[in-house]
Amino acid sequence: VNLRRGYQKKEKEYTQAWSVSNEPLCKLCQKPCKGNNAKEPEYFEDLFCDLACYEDYRTRASSRFIRQELFQIEHGICTNCKLDCHQLATRLRPLPLERRREYVNKVAPELFARKNLLETLVNDPTEGNAWHADHIIPVFRGGGECRLENMRTLCVACHADVTAAQCVERRLIRSKARKQLKDTLNELRNNPNQTNLLADNRKETDCSEEEEEEDELLVEVPGSSYSIDQKISPAS
Ligand SMILES: [Zn+2]
Ligand SMILES: [Zn+2]
Structure with missing residues (x-):
């Protein structure tokens, strides 16, 4: 999927899994996303089933990043x-x-x-x-x-x-x-x-x-x- 992250104007490519029944799956927990924008995601947040998963994903991503930098x-x-x-x-x-x-x-x-x-x-x-x-x-x-x-x-x-x-x-x-x-x-x-x-x-x-x-x-x-x-x- 191509979408905008936050306020960035540039489009970036992300991968998101879809189920066989053609439902987009949360990038973190792999449960179906039921949000309004789920099928046609506009923002990065839309790739997650809820805001908690989105926040969790970001925290994990940033701690991975910190470890790499620290290393x-x-x-x-x-x-x-x-x-x-x-x-x-x-x-x-x-x-x-x-x-x-x-x-x-x-x-x-x-x-x-x-x-x-x-x-x-x-x-x-x-x-x-x-x-x-x-x-x-x-x-x-x-x-x-x-x-x-x-x-x-x-x-x-x-x-x-x-x-x-x-x-x-x-x-x-x-x-x-x-x-x-x-x-x-x-x-x-x-x-x-x-x-x-x-x-x-x-x-x-x-x-x-x-x-x-x-x-x-x-x-x-x-x-x-x-x-x-x-x-x-x-x-x-
Ligand atoms: Zn989720
Ligand atoms: Zn020690």
Whole structure:
């Protein structure tokens, strides 16, 4: 199909699968596209069954791109422990399974110690199972943009360490926020002038309802780059 992408004037060619019953299929999930423009797509978005698939596709495409760019600069060498992950994956591929474990034990004991990462890598020695593109400033501290300056190569073991450390930090931030919210609510309740700001029914609110409200405010955002990328080409 020939179509325009976004506001570009030039037409570009894209491939899209069609079913035997002559229905266009989503470029990501391969389900039939039911949109108004599906049969005569005008924009790139029209090649997807819905906007969620389109966004997902774009995120994956850009994380692939980031990995490629990063590889050009850092060549798959972990910026933390200096493990050459590209070489590791390349050397593992021709080896039989048992020899792969031995090899990892020899050149990357830290990785060998993490059994789940080890098994993933030895069963499928791809670059993506050896190193990840990591956000230097993490997403939750505002480093969501996948700009190359904010990315670094980390071996899967170092990446797991960094992610674990960030989890602790995030939990700390959350519990601080929770405490602050509690204090604010208590203050409002204890101050008669300001209590009016809260609706009358707030006075009867019991603890369980209060908990619920807090959880709502502090709910985790599901679309963090960790959750998306882990599936296809890890880049977070
Ligand atoms: Zn889809
Ligand atoms: Zn490392």
